[in-house]
Amino acid sequence: MAPEPMVSIGFIAKRTGNAVSLIRYYANEGLIPSVRTSGGNRAFPRSVIRRVSFILIAQNMGYSLANIKDLLSTLPDNRTPTQADWAKLSRVFNEHIEAKIAALTSLKASLEGCIGCGCLSLERCRLYNSDDKVAAQGSGAQLLDENVQSQFLVSHKK
Template identity: 80%
Template sequence: MSPEPLVSIGFIAKRTGNAVSLIRYYANEGLIPSVRTEGGNRVFPRSVIRRVSFILIAQNMGYSLAQIKTLLSSLPNNRTPTQKDWIALSETFNQHIEQRIAALTSLKTSLQGCIGCGCLSLERCKLYNSDDKMAAHGAGAQLLDDNVQSMYLAQRLKG
């Protein structure tokens, strides 16, 4: 199998409809593979076009770059991803989408039963105070307060 052709950063930017600076940023963040020529220019495997498109779609769906990087880590850097590679990635992607759909459906159902009541009761309202597990520990930012106290004590013991 012959090696994948390498293309310039300008070619990738033009084909994906993005700025060169965005392509450079994705490369710096490790989202897309690149190599340097002897002259110091970046070149990319042609398959990076698909990766950039995937990154943009995932970002539009609300995924963070860290989440996208994790998803892309299953794809090979040394060759063009095959249909089998993309199918495996899409299964993970579809699971996330199904989880989001379930959460939004649950929210929609809650809204239908609650939208007009105006109660906003801390004890009863599933929208305003859903599954409040920290209430038993007292009012305010209990987790933050505990972390701040722990850091303060650790610094006092060191000092």
């Protein structure tokens, strides 16, 4: 099998519609493979175009670059996802989408029950103040360090 053709960073940027700096960043983060030419320039396997597209799709779905790197690390030899790889990865994406749908459906149901109330009560509202565990410590900024609170109070008594 013949080696895959190598292309320039500018070619990858132009074909994916992204800035050269983004392609360089992805390479520096280990998301896409590159090699250095004898002249010190970066060269990329042509298949990196599809890999960059995969990264952009995953980012649009809300995945962090760390999550995407983990997903790509499941592929052997740092390769671009094949059709079979995509089928496996799409199951992960589908689970992610289903979890988002469930969370948004729950939020929608909470909003429908709350819209007429308009209370925004810190004591009662499940949306505005869900599971308030700090309230048991008293009123005020309970999460500030005591030294910071003391300094604030002293400086504002002047």
